[in-house]
Amino acid sequence: MTIIDGKKTAADLRSNLKNEVDNLKKKYNKVPGLTVILIGEYAPSKIYVRNKEKSAVEIGLKSEIIEYPDTIDEKTVLEKISELNKDENVSGILVQLPLPKHINNKKIIDAIDPNKDVDGFHPNNVGNLSSGYESSVPCTPLGCHLLIKKIEPNLNGKKAVILGRSNLNGKPMTQLLLKENCTVTIAHSKTKNLKEECLKADILVVAVGIPKLVKGDWVKKGSIVIDVGINKTDEGIVGDVDFDEVSKIAKAITPVPGGVGPMTIACLLKNTIECFKRSLV
Numbered sequence: 001m002t003i004i005d006g007k008k009t010a011a012d013l014r015s016n017l018k019n020e021v022d023n024l025k026k027k028y029n030k031v032p033g034l035t036v037i038l039i040g041e042y043a044p045s046k047i048y049v050r051n052k053e054k055s056a057v058e059i060g061l062k063s064e065i066i067e068y069p070d071t072i073d074e075k076t077v078l079e080k081i082s083e084l085n086k087d088e089n090v091s092g093i094l095v096q097l098p099l100p101k102h103i104n105n106k107k108i109i110d111a112i113d114p115n116k117d118v119d120g121f122h123p124n125n126v127g128n129l130s131s132g133y134e135s136s137v138p139c140t141p142l143g144c145h146l147l148i149k150k151i152e153p154n155l156n157g158k159k160a161v162i163l164g165r166s167n168l169n170g171k172p173m174t175q176l177l178l179k180e181n182c183t184v185t186i187a188h189s190k191t192k193n194l195k196e197e198c199l200k201a202d203i204l205v206v207a208v209g210i211p212k213l214v215k216g217d218w219v220k221k222g223s224i225v226i227d228v229g230i231n232k233t234d235e236g237i238v239g240d241v242d243f244d245e246v247s248k249i250a251k252a253i254t255p256v257p258g259g260v261g262p263m264t265i266a267c268l269l270k271n272t273i274e275c276f277k278r279s280l281v
Contacts, residue, residue: 002252004147004226010262013146017269018059024276025060032091032276033062034118034268035084037077039103040070045096052094055265061272062089070100077103078111085113091276092118094268115278118271120172129175134278136271141173143263144205144226151224151252152203155180161201162186163194163214163240169207169228177203206240216245225253228260 025031034056038049049065056063066080077095084090093116095108109117114124120136128135137145148155160182164170174184187197189208198204198218206214207228219225229240239256247253254260 001247001250002151003247004151004252004254004259006143006147006254006259006262009147009150010143010266013263013266014055014059014269017266017273020273021060024273028280030089031060031062032272033064033089034092034094034272035064035066035090037066037068037080037093037095039068039072039077039096040100042098045098049096052265052268056269056272059269061269064090072100072103074103074107077108081108081111085111085116090116091279092116092268092272094118116275118268118275120271121167126167126172129172132179136275137176137267138168138172139264139267139271140207140228140260141169141176142267142270143260144169144173144228145176146267147226147254147260147263148203148224155182155203158182158202159200160184160203160205161198162205162207163198164188164205164207164228166207169205173205173207208240210240211238212240212242214241214246216242216249219246219249221249222251223249225250226260227254227256230256230261 021031036049036052038045053063053065084093093112099105109121112122114122117125117136120138125135129137160177162170162173165186165188170186174186177184185197187194191197195218199220201220201223203224205226209229211231211233225241225246227239227241231238237257243255
């Protein structure tokens with residue numbers, strides 16, 4: 001059994017991205033720029049955004065955080081996004097979610113130039129991903145995809161089960177694996193015989209927010225299990241997969257923490273660089 005080391009894979013990816021940024025700077029005398037809009041005082045968002053900034057600076061990106069109080073009006077945020085869309089020094093724009101209730105998520109996401117949408121949430125990018133065209137891919141499923149490919153480079157014909165149908169992970173994960181010629185099933189809270197569906201999977205990706213939902217007898221021997229869940233419990237931080245049980249069955253599994261999490265920020269940096277390169281064409 002292999003424990004898939006997300007920390008090391010993310011560190012390797014950041015190292016490669018730093019080299020790419022250095023080469024871009026030499027060639028074009030400019031570097032990609034990432035701007036993050038942070039609204040309110042939600043502690044996990046603030047920590048996450050600071051980590052994004054630190055990682056961006058480490059690989060040589062220009063990084064900016066624009067902070068607003070949670071009382072900010074929607075119009076001001078939309079005007080700032082419009083301004084950033086026109087700024088040639090900004091390669092990528094990210095508005096940190098969740099947003100205050102009085103601000104419409106869809107309006108904010110739709111306002112971002114799809115060519116600067118490093119989160120991959122704009123409808124144009126969602127549609128392009130679904131159609132197999134070039135697009136920004138949401139960072140977490142992109143990270144999952146890279147971890148899976150590290151274990152199994154050829155996914156042709158594999159049976160994949162995605163447990164969770166969110167726009168953030170489940171749906172884009174499905175598109176990425178379809179592109180790899182996998183046969184993909186999306187399972188969710190209304191799926192009948194959920195355990196039986198999971199047992200069919202060569203690749204099982206779990207993102208439902210239920211601590212240790214997936215047990216050892218849910219998993220096919222020799223499968224690859226990607227645990228996207230992060231749950232605070234009395235035992236500490238645990239995933240949606242019962243690691244102790246499933247690690248005895250699976251061919252490879254991501255731990256929590258230290259699996260998918262580190263890849264999310266690394267893939268955000270990757271998306272920022274890709275947006276920059278597309279702007280040069």
